[in-house]
Amino acid sequence: MIKLKQLYGSLTLSELKQEIESIKEIQKNKIKYFSVLMSVYKKDSANDLVKTFASIFRNSILPSQIVIVEDGPLTSELYLVIRSIKECWPNRIDIITLKQ
Numbered sequence: 001m002i003k004l005k006q007l008y009g010s011l012t013l014s015e016l017k018q019e020i021e022s023i024k025e026i027q028k029n030k031i032k033y034f035s036v037l038m039s040v041y042k043k044d045s046a047n048d049l050v051k052t053f054a055s056i057f058r059n060s061i062l063p064s065q066i067v068i069v070e071d072g073p074l075t076s077e078l079y080l081v082i083r084s085i086k087e088c089w090p091n092r093i094d095i096i097t098l099k100q
Contacts, residue, residue: 013084016050020057020088035065046077053085066093072100 086093
């Protein structure tokens with residue numbers, strides 16, 4: 001499992017993925033439909049992106065869809081975070097890549 005402690009402080013993708021799995025169990029009995037749309041830019045911080053996902057997944061009701069717009073080329077760290085989250089929730093995360 002990828003450990004990003006050095007880059008992103010105390011939160012790791014592994015820990016975030018574990019939280020997502022536990023929340024999925026809670027969500028089975030709650031049906032609410034809404035989407036989250038977020039743009040990611042090259043100058044965005046990968047640490048902030050991890051925190052954003054953590055914030056989304058810590059809510060009592062999870063979105064039925066997250067649309068991530070990659071607005072131009074991103075850093076390798078941002079791609080790593082996005083791909084790792086997509087692996088956790090492949091059916092709910094859509095990625096749109098825009099060219100500059």
